[in-house]
Amino acid sequence: MPGKKNPSLKDPELYEELREEGTSKQKAARISNAAAKKGRSETGRKGGKSGDYDDWTVPELKAKAKEIGLTGYSAKKKSELISALRNS
Secondary structure (H helix, E strand, O other), X not given: OOOOOOOXXXXXXXXXXXXXXXXXXXXXXXXXXXXXXXXXXXXXXOOOOOOOHHHOXXXXXXXXXXXXXXXXXXXXXXXXXXXXXHOO
């Protein structure tokens, strides 16, 4: 609903950008409000470090590829999966 104001959104511009990228309404609202509170440069720095794909098993890599919508991953070798995930 572009153009409709939502008083609970603290950064409606960022919210709209995220929605256009395909982010869910809830996640876009959460990110935009966190960015308004802490500043955009600080948002996303919170949390732990994601494990390196080299440490993942092939089934874990394939599950991640499926989750993010990659195609043709089922016949790929581990190194090819890692490359596809890093470049997606």
